[in-house]
Amino acid sequence: MTEPSFALPTIRLKPKANARAIRHGAPWIYDNELVTDRRTKALAPGEIARLEDAERTFLALVAVNPKSRIFARVLDREETARIDADWFAARLGTALAHRERLFDAPFYRLVHAEADGLPGVVVDRFGDTCVIQPNAAWADGRIEPLAEALRAVTGVATVVMNGTGRARGLEGLPEETRVLCGAVDGPVPVPMNGATYMADLMGGQKTGLFYDQRPNHAFAQRLAGGARVLDVFSHVGGFALAALAGGAAQALSVDSSAAALDLAGKGAQAMGRADDLATRRGDAFDVMAALAGEGARFDVVICDPPAFAPAKPALEKGLRAYERVARMAAPLVREGGYLGLCSCSHAADLDAFRASCNRGIGRAGRSAQLIHTGFAGADHPLMPQLAESGYLKALFYRLMP
The missing domain is CATH 3.40.50.150 (Vaccinia Virus protein VP39)
Incomplete structure (x- = not known):
């Protein structure tokens, strides 16, 4: 479980950075927008941090990756949020409600990254199987609670992690594809x-x-x-x-x-x-x-x-x-x-x-x-x-x- 926000590291915007854009919903903070020193550069890829503006006012909880041009991705604007299985389940439940209104069969994109409040995460559903692409370090490091929440919310039996593609390379992540739970016996027929x-x-x-x-x-x-x-x-x-x-x-x-x-x-x-x-x-x-x-x-x-x-x-x-x-x-x-x-x-x-x-x-x-x-x-x-x-x-x- 994520530490309480007061125990999290803090990163801060430069005085000329556009804090208003972050307040109005912008999801990314680039490396040249932040005050960086040895402490911030030493943060582990995927670590959760508090983001403050230049006046030290809290803006958001973010996932950081010093290895990426996108240094921080906004996860939650509530300072007390905990990024755990329950948090994942809430985001996934909101995403699922929209898809179930659109489609009468469970074949669709369930999570479309930032637009569904899960930065860098793609989830496609194929009936009783979901495939997760964790294209950001924070999600890659939390793939188990994400998969646990996905099974709980959707009821699928099989979850696959597909860790391939250009986006993972930009995050410094290796290529890896594996079955997290259940089994994949061959190609899946998809009606569309x-x-x-x-x-x-x-x-x-x-x-x-x-x-x-x-x-x-x-x-x-x-x-x-x-x-x-x-x-x-x-x-x-x-x-x-x-x-x-x-x-x-x-x-x-x-x-x-x-x-x-x-x-x-x-x-x-x-x-x-x-x-x-x-x-x-x-x-x-x-x-x-x-x-x-x-x-x-x-x-x-x-x-x-x-x-x-x-x-x-x-x-x-x-x-x-x-x-x-x-x-x-x-x-x-x-x-x-x-x-x-x-x-x-x-x-x-x-x-x-x-x-x-x-x-x-x-x-x-x-x-x-x-x-x-x-x-x-x-x-x-x-x-x-x-x-x-x-x-x-x-x-x-x-x-x-």
Whole structure:
């Protein structure tokens, strides 16, 4: 159990730091905003501390990590709070109440980090199993009480810790995936938008499936009736399986991962559409170039690449990559067909992403109508004070004759 607040170490904002932003809900405090000395730099990653403003007024209980640019993350604004299993249970209960109002089956993102009051923590639910990504040192060090509270609140039998990804590296944390309780016997079937996805909870990307695209899959289904669909960067069949569930005649999934494409095929089989899904393994750009050379054309083309601009230093290169995706995908769309382009990059805001896509379509010699802009689903809430929590953008165009 966490020590009482009076026994906790104290860190303090510099006089010119924006204490008002913290009071108004900002969740992060960077290393250059704090008075740092040997004592503060010696704090253990994940340790709980009191945060004060320059006038020594209490602001929040925070989790610190001197190894990270984000030196402190706000956990609670009550000075008497204890960060223990009961505290976790209260946060998880609030998050669960929202998801149970949204969904009639237990397949969703249960915790979306700062937006759900658990900084750096992602929890995805797959029926009777939850997968935790503890992407901050404070949560990694408290994974046992977090898992205990998760089981108590949700009633799930199995909890998996997926400790992989770029965010953990920024926190100085090792990569590690293990079953905390229960058992995982193989891929888990996940119903979503009438499709069936097979999620690899132990070896797949992130937690095994991307729930954030659910509303964009649903929109794509409205375009897919009777269509021939191309899904580039398909992972386990994202848009392709959604399109087949929406009545598409055929779908082609393109991905560099043989394992992901195998799961896409198993999903199509579970839906009774195995004969209508084709897969093509390879670099997405190489495959799009080959398809163009073959004269292939599709009624609907959707590209959902990985984050090309995960941070500001990669922004210009990332935006050029998004432009290239649009330029290469547009010629594959028949006249009057539809093109969907997605970005999960934190650093590329909607305006910049849209401008890159528009340039790419124009450079391909195509004219287009922008017909829909989509975002992540309501189980991925946006924290108003943290732009990074609203990372997903999806643009749908109609390419004109």
